Amino acid sequence: MAKKPIDPVTLVVIQNGLQQVCNEMDLAFCRAAFSPVISEALDRSDGIYHGETGELIAQGELGLPVFVGTMQFSTQAVIERARKTPVLAPKPGDVYIVNDPYLGGTHLMDVRFVKPFFYKGRLFSWLSNTGHWPDIGGMVPGGFSANATEVEQEGLRLPPVKLYKEGKLDEEILSIILSNIRIADQRIGDIKAQAAALTIGEKRLTALLDRYGAEVVEQAIEELKQRASQQMRARIRTIPDGVYHGEAMVDSDGVVDEPLVIKMKVTKADEEMHFDMTGSSPPCRGPMNSVIATTYSSIYLAVKHIFPDVPINAGTFEPLKVLDPHDTFLYAKYPRSVSGCAAEVSQRIAEAVFNALVQAMPDRLFAAPAGTSGNLALGGYDPKRDRSYVMYVISGGGYGGWHGGDGISNGCSTIGISKTTPIEVMEQYYPVLFEEYSLHEGSGGAGEHRGGFGVNYTIRLRRGEARASMVMDHGRSGPRGVLGGEDGGLNTVRVETAKGSYVPPHLSKDQDIEIAVGDRLHVSTPGGGGYGNPAKRDPADLARDLERGYYTADQIKARFGQAVKSAAE
Known part of the structure; x- marks a missing residue:
């Protein structure tokens, strides 16, 4: 019955x-x-x-x-x-x-x-x-x-x-x-x-x-x-049938200083989407390999970004068919190192999906977001409290511009809702002082709708000694602009010690950097990519950007092809 x-x-x-x-x-x-x-x-x-x-x-x-x-x-x-x-x-x-x-x-x-x-x-x-x-x-x-x-x-x-x-x-x-x-x-x-x-x-x-x-x-x-x-299949049916290609790049694997490429082919047929990444880079030596569960989940969250109104359960993912990317760095097998897979590679996978599907649905998609969690760990010993500590910093970045407006500044990463721990809390828990926490001006990619901005922060060690390690990304190339938009600004890391200034050879990845009292860590996170032709940006929006210090007059002229007078003038 x-x-x-x-x-x-x-x-x-x-x-x-x-x-x-x-x-x-x-x-x-x-x-x-x-x-x-x-x-x-x-x-x-x-x-x-x-x-x-x-x-x-x-x-x-x-x-x-x-x-x-x-x-x-x-x-x-x-x-x-x-x-x-x-x-x-x-x-x-x-x-x-x-x-x-x-x-x-x-x-x-x-x-x-x-x-x-x-x-x-x-x-x-x-x-x-x-x-x-x-x-x-x-x-x-x-x-x-x-x-x-x-x-x-x-x-x-x-x-x-x-x-x-x-x-x-x-x-x-x-x-x-x-x-x-x-x-x-x-x-x-x-x-x-x-x-x-x-x-x-x-x-x-x-x-x-x-x-x-x-x-x-x-x-x-x-x-x-x-x-x-059923709801996900209904949303997929709104996408024109076809084969769409996208690409994203990881700066390096932290060991070999060469970029890793994600080749994404999305085939949309009726009420299903098929994802093929088999043309991507082979397994890498460093920790930027992705286990298959994270690779699948990255596809799922990318599509959920596009169709946020579909409820989340196992049925949501049934119409999404992923071809296992064997023999690539997106299908890590033991004993490959994987510490960067969820925090960084997952975001590149999502970006590759966005980059492919923006061709099919430009009114629903956006330029690439900052796409890095900005993972920074500082571990050491605090003599005042007589105990060891490990401080972990997650930082925000710019979102990409979209057809309806500019990207958000200092937004959370593509993969989650995690936010930066309040600096007052970190200064209370750990022997550090945040000397700067500001907007990374100029980092938003130029476009008819510009990208949002990343952040700058500077940490100074107050007591004891420590070691710093970081696994970030977008230090070699910024988040991609779309439909004529400019790429977002780069992630940068610089360490100032008594011996001088140090920039990691892999730009945004390094480990075991010795930090002494008074040494400073400077980090700037990426801005989002721009959406559409920068020359089409509304002059009133450019004047506002100049007035607020988001760009200099020279940057506006060089990147947007327009000269704007400041409000003061």
């Missing part, structure tokens, strides 16, 4: 109820976490996954989009291991920990907790979250090794194991983890916050099932998946 169709009101209430469960997990995680990268920068995500397939059911609105795909894949990896290994069979109260990039992951610093959710004795679903740990061991503080050539150099790699067994923390596994990472004494706060978020999800999901019944909620989940697929 066919099930009675679920009524629309109940469907939308359950949809929002599932979303609210994830949102509460997000809030509990960030409010309880010790590390500023989680509590302030919001580099984390929470979701609900299907009990049998591990497919995405719902994800928190405050989570990073790049985790949409990867958390689904890592949950599926846990399910597969649990089925094959009796000792890993799920029981109420268990929490698995995993960060293996090759098992549906990203880089090692993104640590996932996965919890089986039982309702009335039956495994109903899985709850999962990801938190960016400020250190996971490896060659350099913070994990962003720019020179690593194998994953063991990047830190501790964890296969799916039970960190909590029937509600009790396994002290032996915990001791192994804490013995292999820096600032281990500060990690227990993040671990308990991450586990507590899943407990909150367990309570809220139980309440939802108690109210509506497991059968009705399961029916709603299946219906929501089908509707998301």
Whole structure:
């Protein structure tokens, strides 16, 4: 006998109820976490996954989009291991920990907790979250090794194991983890916050099932998946059929000073899109290889940028067909180093999708955004507090111009909603002083609608000694302009020491730079690409840009082909 169709009101209430469960997990995680990268920068995500397939059911609105795909894949990896290994069979109260990039992951610093959710004795679903740990061991503080050539150099790699067994923390596994990472004494706060978020999800999901019944909620989940697929297919049908080509470039892999190229071919046919990246650069020696889960997720988030109104669940991605890019740096296999995959390469993949599809839908797309998370880690010892530390800085950049206006300045990265930790917080936690935090004037790509601007910041070490490492991008070429627009400004890094000025040979990637008291780190992030012919920019907009100091008069004349008088004149 066919099930009675679920009524629309109940469907939308359950949809929002599932979303609210994830949102509460997000809030509990960030409010309880010790590390500023989680509590302030919001580099984390929470979701609900299907009990049998591990497919995405719902994800928190405050989570990073790049985790949409990867958390689904890592949950599926846990399910597969649990089925094959009796000792890993799920029981109420268990929490698995995993960060293996090759098992549906990203880089090692993104640590996932996965919890089986039982309702009335039956495994109903899985709850999962990801938190960016400020250190996971490896060659350099913070994990962003720019020179690593194998994953063991990047830190501790964890296969799916039970960190909590029937509600009790396994002290032996915990001791192994804490013995292999820096600032281990500060990690227990993040671990308990991450586990507590899943407990909150367990309570809220139980309440939802108690109210509506497991059968009705399961029916709603299946219906929501089908509707998301239908909605995405409907949006895809608005794109003209055809084959579209795009390209994006990674500055270098941090070891070999040559660019890595992403060749993107998008074939749109009826209600599906096929993505082929097989012409991209081969696997690289340095840490800019991307694991396949991150590559898939990058495609998903790029399309979600284009069609933001389609709800997120497993059905959203069904019409998106990705050809596995074997023998390229976008399909990393053990032991390739991968620390830059989620933070940087993922954004180049998304840019390649944008670059291809802007030809088909110029009114919906935009020039390339800054496209780098600006990963900077400073690790050292603070003699005043008598403890070691690892400071992790995420920085914003300019968004690309679009047909309706200019790009946003100092926006978050393409892959997420993470924000820069307030500098007051970082100065309170760490022995540093931010001497500058300003707009990177002139960095917006010229266009009829210009790109947004990046930021400049300068950090001075106040006490002790430290080592700096960074994995950034767009130091060789700026974010691409489209439809005649100019590329955005470059990412730059400069270190001022008593011995003189130092610029990394790879421009935006380096590691183990010794920093002494009084030394300064200067970083400028990229601006967004310009949209359309710069000569068509409204003179009134140019006058405003000049008045606000965004460009100099000479820059406006050279880059926009117009001379503008200042308001003062």
